[in-house]
């Protein structure tokens with residue numbers, strides 16, 4: 112939530128800040144702003160709305176200042192507006208500050224500062240921080256930032272500049288990501304690596320409690336106790352092309368089409384021999400007989416992958432698995448202990464609730480495993496063991512390729528932990544089928560485009576839709592419904608098909624779209640009975656099934672999507688493709704802003 116950038120060097124800061132913000136717009140896009148020091152004057156420009164509005168505003172001006180900060184906002188305190196957009200300023204108008212995160216005790220601080228005579232011009236929690244820095248500033252900005260941050264509770268990455276010293280930026284990180292980019296005679300700051308890639312691949316990832324002071328000639332990283340740190344510079348080997356749309360109209364569609372490749376990439380090493388190689392989880396395997404319970408904790412799409420993970424791991428290991436939404440996990444006092452394995456799943460590796468769940472598990476001395484996409488993210492660094500899902504940069508707010516690779520990672524984990532027996536199949540046969548899946552995803556993509564467009568033409572006119580399935584298909588239905596809601600704004604509900612008759616069937620009316628998943632052989636006839644109940648009441652059913660069941664299913668549905676044959680446990684890896692495309696094309700027909708749906712952000716770093 113919210114993206115921050117900073118620049119100090121010989122070049123004009125404004126284009127660099129704007130370029131960086133473009134790469135971070137996925138983190139929040141309800142308003143944006145920049146501050147640049149121009150001939151010892153602080154120039155601030157802010158605009159409600161997408162970055163384009165600010166960009167247009169700035170195109171009329173020619174700033175030359177070579178030090179500045181930028182911010183793109185996802186509103187938490189105070190509605191989106193010019194006043195609430197960052198950067199924020201102190202009473203004297205000399206400091207400018209950007210912030211990502213939440214200051215939990217801002218009201219109390221604000222009351223005290225008001226008593227001391229400070230006046231506020233926004234509804235944000237952030238503004239207290241710049242007034243605190245002002246209060247403590249007596250010539251040394253780093254000292255003032257240290258004193259101010261000592262009073263803050265919550266999560267925050269901040270950066271601040273002072274118009275009287277156009278040669279310095281000071282930034283601080285606590286529970287919100289912040290990365291320092293090191294160029295040739297210039298320094299950058301950003302909430303995420305893609306904003307730095309056009310300029311440098313040499314980065315330092317700041318840890319909680321660390322402050323960085325950027326000067327024209329050098330930088331200093333200062334630890335929580337005020338000590339100077341000598342932090343390692345990391346080289347980023349990401350492909351910058353990943354951050355481009357490559358001719359696709361939206362990142363989401365591009366990312367859907369990248370799925371065969373990112374899946375191949377993830378499977379390559381583990382499947383190169385006759386047995387699955389996953390050295391990352393050796394420690395877990397060693398202690399496997401001691402594991403009494405497995406918890407999977409995540410949010411949103413990652414949570415949905417965990418539901419499938421549960422089914423796979425229980426089958427494979429015989430160990431009971433519980434799945435929790437991270438925002439609920441620690442508040443229900445889960446019975447975790449030393450013999451628990453807590454798996455946290457996250458694309459960004461920065462989701463606040465998931466991170467809090469991980470820390471809770473560690474406090475309880477459980478073993479922890481992160482299934483994470485973003486290397487170097489906080490969860491990736493804090494989990495005891497790490498399984499990187501290697502989906503590459505995912506920019507669209509709606510998660511697609513990361514979801515697929517989360518499912519793939521759970522399959523690998525289950526096959527490895529199950530020691531050759533999962534769902535009654537021998538490992539060898541399953542490994543063979545798993546190797547085929549990337550090509551089958553490719554085939555599914557080719558097959559689906561036309562029929563999915565047709566189905567989306569139908570669904571686009573409805574305000575409500577249902578997704579039904581049983582077993583693994585129910586977990587997949589939950590993800591299908593979330594995708595449709597998130598980007599097309601059509602209300603969609605997922606139900607376990609057998610549960611409809613306990614109330615929800617009352618909502619089935621003539622023509623209402625119902626997407627029914629029928630990929631599991633053992634549940635096929637049960638699903639068909641449930642579909643008959645739906646159709647008898649007028650529901651219009653879009654079925655998704657494997658080729659081998661198509662002749663049986665065809666006459667029971669109004670519209671059929673066929674995915675290639677595979678083992679039933681792998682069917683969600685293929686079944687997700689028509690669901691993703693269905694939500695994409697429906698949203699496109701409804702002219703929705705697909706990559707940046709309203710009210711959302713890619714990385715949810717607030718609780």
Ligand code: M6R
Nearest residue numbers: 411412413457458459462509510
């Ligand atoms: O980065 P994470 O995987 O931890 O994010 C979790 C959710 O916020 C995320 O999956 C969200 O539900 C997606 N927008 C769904 O497409």
